[in-house]
Amino acid sequence: MYKYSLVRGKIYYHELKQLLPSVANLLAFLLSILYLAISASILTALISLSVIADIDTSIEQRIIYQVGYSVLLYFLIRIQKSAILGLNYKHYLASLPAPKRLKHTNTVILTVVAGNLPLLAPLFLLMFTPSLSTFINQLHFPIFAISILMVALISLKNKTFPWLSFVFTPLVLVFVFGVEDGSVSPMSINSIWLFIMVVETYYEPLSFITDKSLRIKLYWQIRWIAIIRKPASILTRIFLSGLFIGMAAYVQNKMGQVANDYLQVLFIWVLSILIGSYQFDNEKFYLQYQYYLNGLLNRAGLRYCLDISPVICITLISCIVLYLWLHFTLNLIVLLPLEVLVTIICVSKFHRNFFIIPSLLSGFLLYTQ
Amino acid sequence: MLVLNNVSKFYQKNAVLNDVTYHFDCLKYCIVGPNGIGKTTLLMLAAGLEDLNCGDIVFNDESVYLTETKRHLGISSDKIKLPDFLTAQQLLDFHCSQHNCPFPIILIDRLGFRAQLATQISALSLGSLKKISLLLALAHEPKCLLLDEPTTGLDNNSREWLLDFLHQYQGQVIVTSHETIFTENTHYKLVEFEQLNKFSETI
Numbered sequence: 001m002y003k004y005s006l007v008r009g010k011i012y013y014h015e016l017k018q019l020l021p022s023v024a025n026l027l028a029f030l031l032s033i034l035y036l037a038i039s040a041s042i043l044t045a046l047i048s049l050s051v052i053a054d055i056d057t058s059i060e061q062r063i064i065y066q067v068g069y070s071v072l073l074y075f076l077i078r079i080q081k082s083a084i085l086g087l088n089y090k091h092y093l094a095s096l097p098a099p100k101r102l103k104h105t106n107t108v109i110l111t112v113v114a115g116n117l118p119l120l121a122p123l124f125l126l127m128f129t130p131s132l133s134t135f136i137n138q139l140h141f142p143i144f145a146i147s148i149l150m151v152a153l154i155s156l157k158n159k160t161f162p163w164l165s166f167v168f169t170p171l172v173l174v175f176v177f178g179v180e181d182g183s184v185s186p187m188s189i190n191s192i193w194l195f196i197m198v199v200e201t202y203y204e205p206l207s208f209i210t211d212k213s214l215r216i217k218l219y220w221q222i223r224w225i226a227i228i229r230k231p232a233s234i235l236t237r238i239f240l241s242g243l244f245i246g247m248a249a250y251v252q253n254k255m256g257q258v259a260n261d262y263l264q265v266l267f268i269w270v271l272s273i274l275i276g277s278y279q280f281d282n283e284k285f286y287l288q289y290q291y292y293l294n295g296l297l298n299r300a301g302l303r304y305c306l307d308i309s310p311v312i313c314i315t316l317i318s319c320i321v322l323y324l325w326l327h328f329t330l331n332l333i334v335l336l337p338l339e340v341l342v343t344i345i346c347v348s349k350f351h352r353n354f355f356i357i358p359s360l361l362s363g364f365l366l367y368t369q
Numbered sequence: 370m371l372v373l374n375n376v377s378k379f380y381q382k383n384a385v386l387n388d389v390t391y392h393f394d395c396l397k398y399c400i401v402g403p404n405g406i407g408k409t410t411l412l413m414l415a416a417g418l419e420d421l422n423c424g425d426i427v428f429n430d431e432s433v434y435l436t437e438t439k440r441h442l443g444i445s446s447d448k449i450k451l452p453d454f455l456t457a458q459q460l461l462d463f464h465c466s467q468h469n470c471p472f473p474i475i476l477i478d479r480l481g482f483r484a485q486l487a488t489q490i491s492a493l494s495l496g497s498l499k500k501i502s503l504l505l506a507l508a509h510e511p512k513c514l515l516l517d518e519p520t521t522g523l524d525n526n527s528r529e530w531l532l533d534f535l536h537q538y539q540g541q542v543i544v545t546s547h548e549t550i551f552t553e554n555t556h557y558k559l560v561e562f563e564q565l566n567k568f569s570e571t572i
Binding site: 214215216217218219221222225226229230288289290291292294295296297298299 | 413416417418419436439440444446448449450451452454455459460462463466467468
């Protein structure tokens with residue numbers, strides 16, 4: 001029994017080490033520049049629990065915080081899915097004569113390790129419920145805690161992103177109940193959301209996106225399937241960008257003021273490096289399928305433009321969020337796509353030294369502010 | 370017809386091809402030579418998949434690096450790593466969409482590949498990988514076929530069908546092989562790889 005757990009643990013550790021190089025360049029940059037900020041940003045998700053636990057939180061705010069928290073946890077576990085389940089060694093693991101219960105127990109333990117604080121914190125907070133009546137009166141939070149467990153299950157079990165639970169349902173709930181606050185209780189909101197999540201765990205209505213019968217006619221479809229099959233890198237970027245923007249929003253909220261131009265330039269600089277470094281994955285793809293891609297009839301330039309489009313999408317969404325939510329100035333907002341493009345080109349040209357030119361550009365802008 | 374004009378290709382300091390000029394004027398060729406000498410590289414260059422260090426390669430007077438020329442070339446080689454996250458059906462669909470050609474269902478049946486269409490490339494056996502590689506080379510009926518060890522790993526039925534198919538093929542066929550079915554076949558002009566190089570010594 002001990003030996004099986006040891007093997008699973010070693011596989012988890014080894015897989016994480018394999019995962020790290022893909023974001024190593026990025027992490028090295030972030031850790032050297034924002035050592036304290038990155039550590040602090042992880043705490044922002046936990047702090048948002050106080051908003052979620054408060055029964056007087058508005059419906060709209062509750063849904064935003066709950067979905068934000070769940071999406072962050074989803075990405076945190078999803079990135080480590082292969083490591084948790086030992087997917088690269090699944091045939092070997094299946095050949096071991098370990099009982100199913102032991103295998104499941106190990107998966108649960110590794111999931112807890114992978115999800116750590118964001119996964120355990122809601123359950124931990126439940127232990128401090130003062131009385132049974134408080135527990136019943138504030139039933140929305142235990143339901144949320146169960147939802148968090150469902151998020152962990154979805155991260156491991158489902159093949160596709162849970163659009164129904166994380167996008168469509170929250171949007172419908174905000175539009176239907178968010179307008180007239182108080183028309184529905186937090187418990188009902190959380191129950192509906194939990195129900196949808198349970199449904200989506202066992203039935204993936206949007207799984208046709210990765211369906212093997214999908215007819216491939218255009219190049220972008222090939223790249224789309226490649227991203228879906230190995231989503232760790234793009235999910236890491238979305239996760240870190242979300243975390244970073246969330247951290248900035250929290251700091252702004254607490255300080256009660258909008259960040260000044262210097263801070264905005266600094267923020268855009270880090271975010272552009274974070275998002276633009278996704279180009280490392282495209283370069284890896286070009287190298288891996290070099291001869292096949294060279295044989296295609298479409299132009300390499302067109303492929304390049306199509307391959308950076310997911311990053312451009314993330315950038316544009318970030319721009320909208322920064323402008324509408326964090327009230328960044330429009331002049332500086334346009335800098336983000338520009339710096340992301342510069343970063344992408346620098347990754348293609350200079351590889352590991354990719355961040356020098358975007359950093360100089362930001363330095364120049366700071367100087368001129 | 371395929372023409373190599375003063376072609377040179379180096380890997381670090383090793384010259385695989387050194388100032389090679391050769392006109393492939395016949396319809397069928399078999400290139401022979403020891404393992405690792407550069408036969409596959411030659412096919413990759415001829416298909417426009419690798420960059421040259423010097424010279425140029427043309428097919429029907431057009432550079433093989435042009436998109437329009439690539440339409441007339443078909444290559445099968447184990448060195449070409451196919452997108453292993455797609456199914457064979459998806460890969461063929463995309464290929465046919467690119468070349469505006471019909472789905473090669475007859476070829477698929479002749480090679481006994483229909484059952485593997487829904488299988489992901491990463492899960493295909495060695496023989497099936499060879500078949501999908503051949504299907505990609507043949508599907509658009511190119512004017513020039515470049516086949517690297519085309520019979521390796523094929524089952525007997527597929528192998529016999531392929532040999533017969535190549536024998537009757539209207540376009541140019543250039544294969545690299547060690548098999549006597551090609552090397553001792555009078556329909557194929559035998560080319561010793563070493564003879565292509567004017568200077569084969571290391572620079």
